[in-house]
Amino acid sequence: MKKVLVLAEVRDGQLRNVSLEALAAAQLIADGGEVVAGVFGADAAAHAATLAHHGATTVYTAAHEALGQYTPDAYTQAVSQLIQQAAPDAVVLGHTAIGRDVAPRVAARLGYGLVSDVTGIEAGPVFTRPIYAGKAFQKRKFADGKVFVTIRPNNIAVGTADESKSAAVVPVELDIKDLRTIVKEVVRKTSGKVDLSEAKVIVSGGRGVKSAEGFQTLQELADVLGAAVGASRGACDADYCDYSLQIGQTGKVVTPDLYIACGISGAIQHLAGMSSSKVIVAINKDPEAPIFQVADYGIVGDLFEVVPLLTAEFKKVLV
Amino acid sequence: MNILVVLKQTFDTEEKIVIQGGNISEDGVEFIINPYDEYAVEEAIKLKEEHGGEVTVISVGPDRAESAIRTALAMGADKAVLVDDESLFGDEFTTAKVLAAVAKKVGFDIILGGQMAVDTGAGQGGPRLAEELGINHVSTTVKLEVNGNQVRVERDVEGDLEVVETSLPVLITAQQGLNEPRYPSLPGIMKAKKKPLERLSADDLGLSADEVAAKTEIVDQFLPPTKGAGRILSGDLAAQASELVQLLRNEAKVI
Secondary structure (H helix, E strand, O other): OOEEEEEEOEEOOEEOHHHHHHHHHHHHHHOOOEEEEEEEOOOHHHHHHHHHHOOOOEEEEEOOHHHOOOOHHHHHHHHHHHHHHHOOOEEEEEOOHHHHHHHHHHHHHHOOOOEEEEOEEEOOOEEEEEEHHHOEEEEEEEOOOOEEEEEOOOOOOOOOOOOOOOOEEEEOOOOOOOOOOEEEEEEOOOOOOOOHHHOOEEEEEOHHHOOOOHHHHHHHHHHHHOOEEEEOHHHHHOOOOOHHHEEOOOOEOOOOOEEEEEOOOOOHHHHHHHOOOOEEEEEEOOOOOOHHHHOOEEEEOOHHHHHHHHHHHHHHHHO | OEEEEEOOEEEOOOOOOOEEOOEEOOOOOOEEEOHHHHHHHHHHHHHHHHHOOEEEEEEEOOHHHHHHHHHHHHHOOOEEEEEOOHHHOOOHHHHHHHHHHHHHHHOOOEEEEEOOOOOOOOOOHHHHHHHHHOOEEEEEEEEEEEEOOEEEEEEEEOOEEEEEEEEOOEEEEEOOOOOOOOOOOHHHHHHHOOOOEEEEOHHHHOOOOOOOOOOEEEEEEEOOOOOOOOEEOOOOHHHHHHHHHHHHHHHOOOO
């Protein structure tokens, strides 16, 4: 590829880690070609140095007021116009709430194919992605036209930053109009918490947690580990926690470095959502629970005894 | 109100995946309505109950998809269109073009669908279809209110809740939590057998296989490597907790 464009994403003033992973993905796709980046928002230029350290030779910035809050119309216009101005051969976005929403729409507008939720890249380029929530995988390539992918967080390693590199910063003029969505309010239920899809460590609970209060025990362990809290469908259906925490074939598919399953039996639809985690710990009273078959380490016991012990042990070594 | 529901038939989420000769085996597999599309069907029926109108289920897929469509009709949808013409099967680009042709033919005020299908998991269908039709979309919806032409949506954004307003026509994708899908009643199942299901081909839709040809192709499908058996710790629980922390730090090196 001659030129690969990464659309970087800023959340709470910070570049998202998946955007640095997207730059690493872009290097693989470029295979010696050029990597450039685009970033939106009032402080877009402030992120140019970091993007350059991770391989972007040009950083396109757009500070248009309509881009402060995501809407499909504004972002579809902005991303489409950025692609037309930068004229790349390939485009990479993170498979985030924004990426998964805007990329298909841009692909339809520009008549491109799109491979979503990529977890691996080989020469060609050939892209690996999970199907059936990770029960199987497929490899895809582009028949013709532009290469356009979204990459799943936590799967493509961030490259080493080279602080001697710098990038040309190019402000782009965008024509954004006819917006049909008004965002009235954003209720931050996750503020101060780690996002499940990007979390390196997840502490997850099932029916064995028994109540909403029971999840507080898991939250305490998560706090010590800097982890996100997740849940099985059983726990969500029983109203112990919000559906936004659900991990499985319905719900989120996660690939953290460490997944600690507490009181989760391991139904196949849950295993689909987490069995690609690098290391899995299972804590369950029932030694026959299927979760132990995918676990690297297992403790047979009552989670309400085991989890506080683990919290105390991790405190000793981490705090 | 003219309500369209886009639906896909998928494997039951409890099914294991078996690959034979590079293809995913359908032998003995239980098929269901894609769970996210089932929320869309339920929401469409609720909209009809509140505002009147008609619910049309549309789908692109093989003949077997009829059973999922009949289930949606039994839940309360009024009629259905199935595009089972294999010359119109391809990738996400293809399916959106075909669904757009169907939607234009049937007509709509609002379109509902799942936020993704649990088999391919791409989540491209909703935004692509909306763009093909030139209408707005709102994805991962957990609450929907329609008042006249005005639409108010609460949507899940990576665990946060976003409240947005827009207007008809719009495409809405359903997230878990939107509603509790009803079970089809026995009279509903009986009635569904007689509800109209129209099968359409490329010719019926004025499409050629060339113009909707896939932009991407599948070159391989495979199962993930199976994991070796893990280690079940033993001893008193305090000692196990201590050992586990050491293993995670020194052996697995993840902490």
